[in-house]
Amino acid sequence: MAVELKTGRKGSGSLVAKVEQSLRDAILAGNYAPGDRLPSEIELTETHGVSRTVVREAVTALRCDGWVDVRQGAGIFVLDRSTIPQKSETLDGARLASDLEVLEVRTPLEIEAAGLAALRRSPAQEELIFDCHAAVLRCINENRSIREADLALHLAIAAATNNPLFTQFLEQQGQHAIPQSKVVAEHQNDEQTAYRRLIHKEHEAVVLAISDADDRAARLAMQNHLRGSQLRYRDLLRAARGLERSFP
Template sequence: MSEALRPMARPRLYEQVVERLRQYAAEDGLGAGDRLPAERELAQRLGVSRASVKQAIVVLEVQGLVEVRHGGGTYLVRDTLDAAEPVERLVERRRRLPDVLEAREAMETKLAELAARRRTDADLAALDDALAHMAKDVEDGGPGVEGDRRFHAAVTAAAHSALLAEFMRSIAEQIGESRNESLRQPGRPKRSLAQHRRILDAVRAGDPKAAAAAMRRHLRTVAEVRLLTWTPEAEEGGTEGDDGADGGPEE
């Protein structure tokens, strides 16, 4: 059958909600710091379930456009809800992220173990430099992305395993995505920096078991991201007044 006659994709309900929220923010002149209406109100006014509204809010949150404060509502981070990243790309990133995180835990835990066995003074200096760079950025209010990248690259170099280093280079782009996703979580840069210090302490002490354990704990924190709570494939339905599968407190 011709590819042109394949089934046509229909916009999911949450995608339509996202577009309506963007229009609302633009028409009402909302800017950074302004609050969106409560989820129940949005659901009632739009005639959709709260589940659909929640999906839309997660999309905006993951795109870095809103901040959700537990029990305090949803606030714009910028002066617009227009996004640089299309929802389709976000969906694709959501689908591949679990595989990337699984690969990172498998490889980087071993790299930390090897680094504790094989590190040189030069390797330790590189790790110290990476941590100092990240600490400065975090202290200045930044996410610490470049320092994080340097730290994990220094651990890889300290392992002195050419093949594992090649594997890491082959998924560098996907690792970068997972890094950015993790470090945009509230409070994550400082937590990540502290975990890096524990990894370095174990590597410096020449303790392979402790280094592997510290890296594993760190990467499991990296996996705690808002994007993975979003289920874009879920069936959506419901009409006005339908609370969906919420279960959370009303704003």
């Protein structure tokens, strides 16, 4: 049974992530078998104490990850778990475009945040940034998703600006600040690990520049990281539409 959530003052991104995870947990627990219909949108809003927009975004995330199928006029149906690896390879253009929009908004803000963090971070904040960076590597070595650790690192950098608005922006986005679209299919372990190590290396350049109090290098490293992410997702969007990048 899903745990009731309250809207409170948390950002919509955080609520979406909680509703999404609650539904995933219910499916994994066997509360809903393949082919079963989930509660209606109205029932989900009442159960979780959130808006219909939050429910729709959570369901959209599950649909894009291959957990459910939304049938117009019929409802939301649980898909067979054995089909999820195949579905993860199907690129969803709308989802990719949404990921790009988030990255485009994050880029100028986090470039500035990295520079300010290099100038303003306290010793305790610097240590937390190192800890978060190490947590990403642990996830990679244990073959676990780096999404949560990735967000924690970016939040630690934002906090080191000592301007709460940078942190508030990321908190409002919640885990959706970190794109969910699969650059590499989940079952392609070697490729996935290589991709995660690339992200870790890009993070490392940011972290070291902040530690060195080099605001210029920190801004450049964050720019390279986030604009590199934009390029990767634009390549995916082109692939989803049957286009390929043209090289000079």
